[in-house]
Amino acid sequence: MDFCEEFVKTNESATNLTGVMVSNLTLEDIAEQAGVSRSTVSRVVNDLPNVSEDVRRRVLDVIQQTGYHPNAAARTLASQRSWTLGLVLPQSVFQFFTDPYFPHLTKGIAQACNEHNYTLALYLVSSKEDEKKIFTRVTRKGLLDGVLVQSGHHGDQQIIGHLMDANIPQVVLGRPQHFDNVTFVDVDNVSGAYNAAVHLIRLGYRRIATITGPSLSAVGLDRHAGFTKALSDRGVKLDEALVIEGDFTEAGGYYAMQRLLPTRPEAVFVASDLMAIGAVRAAREAGLSVPNDIALIGFDDVPLAATNDPPLTTIRQPVVQFGIRAVELLMDLIENGIHPPRHVIMDTQLIIRDSCGAIRKDLISG
């Protein structure tokens, strides 16, 4: 019997190569060493009141010496809080994850999570099979306190419904296409695109084209709507031949521009910077100078926009703030439950660089 206990103890506190104790120390072990009860140690660890100063100090000392860390799984099981948030990027954005937008967003989200001591679980859906596995993993209790879901093509928005059914707190990144009874954060794509188009009109362009995002995505639709509205508000004729659907990739922008060039537009509103970079490439290959022969304006303000040749005039999104805001909303949802869904729309900003020809125009008019 004695032997058995001894064995257990040895097993509990093994020593590693560097001589530092590694251990599956428990509250009870700390309690014993500090001469108090498990409950008291728990209070100290969680910084709860009703512990006398000297006891708190004594327990803290033992914790320091032993390098005790509370077990996350046990804590989660007992408190029903995992302090982990999920970030789900659906299949339709998987290929775009290398584009600067998503890494940037992820940075914002990760930063916000760190700040509030949440762990961030990343779910990148790369295939239909992934999706199934991820569905069950995300809705499983005891792992996530809440989920951020990137909105995407309408084909992969089932996850939002699943989470609603499972009653799991969620915040959607970007306006979801088929749900309005869910909290989401979005950037004002309509007004951003509107401002971009107005900027081109103000610069005197009248034959204005657009390379849109996928018509299956809310982002693509919204930016297209803003563009259209600006033209109609300002009495500029919208030629359907000047509207080409792109896919948010560099190559997509390149091919769209190639199709657009025969129509001889004076200016193009491209629904993303990456596509704009491709569009510039196509224009240049066709012997055209940007902005002298054709003006361009992008959307996003990715880091590359500024260093592109020519630097891109674009609509800046507050990407990092966007991520932070989403996390804050989610935490609020987790803490205070489901009040009526909230919709946060963030503003964009027109960044004037060279590709729109504003600088050239200035020189002419000045």
Add this chain to the structure above:
Amino acid sequence: MDFCEEFVKTNESATNLTGVMVSNLTLEDIAEQAGVSRSTVSRVVNDLPNVSEDVRRRVLDVIQQTGYHPNAAARTLASQRSWTLGLVLPQSVFQFFTDPYFPHLTKGIAQACNEHNYTLALYLVSSKEDEKKIFTRVTRKGLLDGVLVQSGHHGDQQIIGHLMDANIPQVVLGRPQHFDNVTFVDVDNVSGAYNAAVHLIRLGYRRIATITGPSLSAVGLDRHAGFTKALSDRGVKLDEALVIEGDFTEAGGYYAMQRLLPTRPEAVFVASDLMAIGAVRAAREAGLSVPNDIALIGFDDVPLAATNDPPLTTIRQPVVQFGIRAVELLMDLIENGIHPPRHVIMDTQLIIRDSCGAIRKDLISG
């Protein structure tokens, strides 16, 4: 008493708006409904043997109907396995996370995790305060089964030591600078850079410069070493004035190239594609044509390299495979314990495009 039980039941199985049952169903609930014991349900859920076919079917039916999911925390606590891996990106790479390399790597890792039913926890260290919080969160028991650590500047490699002390399975991404008793995956940076330099020499260039990575990083050092060795092996003089240290950013490449141009190099080996893109920009601004006036070769083969103007000759890294291999090694470590640390070095591949002038040379010699 009866009332109380009734109340508990009601509480357990609330109905949501869509009428679908949401519940904190437990094994016991399923057991009761299927008329078997908790143990049997557990066997069914975990697909263990020793369950008769009809019982298995009956239990499966109940699970299907109720939408039961096992609780992750409880499972983790009881089995001491969380099925979660951590990916730690130290502070020195935080700013690079938007570069295509890390998102690409993350994709590979995420894919591998999905495939093996692991959840991926992402830790992006954005500051010194983050680092502290993340240290404790990563070493905490009951959350992670193992950790992938990106190697970075020698200043932020403490985490590797911490994990070793805590006896947590880890695989380092990239050769760590100060540990060799740890399992890591790396790309053969030395031979990659060597091949790049040899390629330039073969094309007839003799005045060959390099824009290196940070001398604080193993990657920067290794690529520089490979470059140097190639020149010395081939009897090409290495002029120290032709070596400029960069920082892996586009802007860094731009400025490095500006400093390099007065020395009139014929060709430049740039230690990353992003820096190469910046270098092209600087060369062009100085009125030089790439590759006619100056040849360039990059490293990484990010997607942009192919669409750059001119398309970049570069050294391709098997980024996705790299991530997958790292996950596999980590899973092996988790399952089979710490055998002597393994070092996996993956091969690179020379991708010839336009920026090195190979095509021009072909025309001349052909």
Add this chain to the structure above:
DNA sequence: TATGATTGTGGGAGCGCTCTCACAAATTAT
């Protein structure tokens, strides 16, 4: 037919926490 091995099932003891409650001790109010 008796014996042993195999298969199927249930009970129980944890895993390491949180959290409510009981209760003693110290404080304040009456």
Add this chain to the structure above:
DNA sequence: ATAATTTGTGAGAGCGCTCCCACAATCATA
């Protein structure tokens, strides 16, 4: 002084699983 409150502490009952062991029922073997 006593009663009422506040503060500090510990015991105990879970949280929802896994996993070992006991045991009955079935099968193969002697």
